[in-house]
Amino acid sequence: MVRRFxxxxxxxxxxxxFGACQHEILDITDIIDNGNGxxxxxxxxxxxxxxxxxxxxxxxxxxxxxxCHDGITAKEGVVLNSYANVMATGKVAPYYPNSSKxxxxxxxxxxxxxxxxAPKSKLxxxxxxxxxxxxxxxxxxxxxxxxxxxxxxxxxxAGTISRIVNTYCVGCHSGATPGAGILLNSYSGVAGIAASGxxxxxxxxxxxxxxxxxxxxxxxxxxxxxxxxxxxxxxxx
Numbered sequence: 448m449v450r451r452f453x454x455x456x457x458x459x460x461x462x463x464x465f466g467a468c469q470h471e472i473l474d475i476t477d478i479i480d481n482g483n484g485x486x487x488x489x490x491x492x493x494x495x496x497x498x499x500x501x502x503x504x505x506x507x508x509x510x511x512x513x514x515c516h517d518g519i520t521a522k523e524g525v526v527l528n529s530y531a532n533v534m535a536t537g538k539v540a541p542y543y544p545n546s547s548k549x550x551x552x553x554x555x556x557x558x559x560x561x562x563x564x565a566p567k568s569k570l571x572x573x574x575x576x577x578x579x580x581x582x583x584x585x586x587x588x589x590x591x592x593x594x595x596x597x598x599x600x601x602x603x604x605a606g607t608i609s610r611i612v613n614t615y616c617v618g619c620h621s622g623a624t625p626g627a628g629i630l631l632n633s634y635s636g637v638a639g640i641a642a643s644g645x646x647x648x649x650x651x652x653x654x655x656x657x658x659x660x661x662x663x664x665x666x667x668x669x670x671x672x673x674x675x676x677x678x679x680x681x682x683x684x
Contacts, residue, residue, distance in 0.1 A: 491591035496581040498530050498588045500666070505574050506533065507663050508618030509563050530588040541586040544579040553578060566623040568632070571613065597668035602676045603684050604634055611669050612637055615660040634683050641681040647674055 496502065510516045511528040518526055526532040527549070533539060538548035545551065552562040553570050561569055570578075602608070612631050620631035630636040640646045648656035650665050650673060658664070665673075676682070 489590070489592045491593045495589070495591070496577060496584055497591055498581065498586075499590050499663075500593065501577055502533075502581050503530070504615045504660065504663050505570065505578070505618070508615055508660060509567065509570060510618075512619060512661070515563070534586065539582060539586045542583060544582040547582055547586075550575075550578055550582060563618070568617065568621050574614070593666050593668050597671060599668075599671050599675050602672050602679070604637075604676070604682065605684065607672055608637065608676050609634075611665070611673065615663070615665065619661065638681045638683070641677045647677055 491497065491500070506516075506527045511518075511526070514520055515522050516525045516527040518528055518532075521536075525536045527537060533549065539550075540546040552560070554575050555561040558565065563569065616631045619626040620629045620636075625631075629640060631640065637646070645656060647653075649659035650670055652658035652664070
């Protein structure tokens with residue numbers, strides 16, 4: 448009789464522990480929740496450079512444009528509008544930035560050889576470093592879901608908006624001949640377009656506006672951040 452009760456208590460204890468383990472699994476799922484009640488199976492890692500999210504926007508804004516390295520012009524046979532074309536024509540050597548033609552072109556110190564060429568602005572040190580980091584990580588075409596990493600609680604021009612604009616827009620909208628005559632390399636330029644409604648209209652691809660950025664669309668997080676900044680009266684802080 449004592450042995451029978453012992454077995455029963457052991458079974459009850461096992462079931463209790465199993466239930467507790469199941470509960471912990473659900474808690475782990477909650478950690479990668481994307482904010483709308485659904486798990487995010489592929490969150491972005493801040494230590495990884497993603498081609499579609501981080502690198503292609505820089506190339507589209509500064510290199511893959513008419514007269515340079517878009518699919519039609521293909522200057523010197525180089526096309527930089529997709530991963531396949533970048534790898535095939537940019538002569539990228541995974542893990543070796545200094546052996547990669549594309550990196551040597553953007554980090555060149557000779558004004559006659561640097562890309563993008565004058566009068567376009569050269570890439571910022573941060574952008575050049577990001578391309579180098581991507582190549583050092585193997586120049587892979589990996590993606591992530593940034594939904595769970597979106598911060599819309601502390602949107603500032605200097606910390607948030609200018610970084611987005613510098614990555615996705617300034618390449619076309621700067622210099623002596625900015626696209627559509629629009630300069631976006633300063634707060635006043637960005638604020639002016641925001642006030643006109645063209646900034647939000649373009650990044651959302653609304654019918655009355657030309658969709659921007661050309662060649663790539665901002666992810667939902669960046670659109671939310673810009674919308675919140677505009678709704679707040681586009682403050683300069």
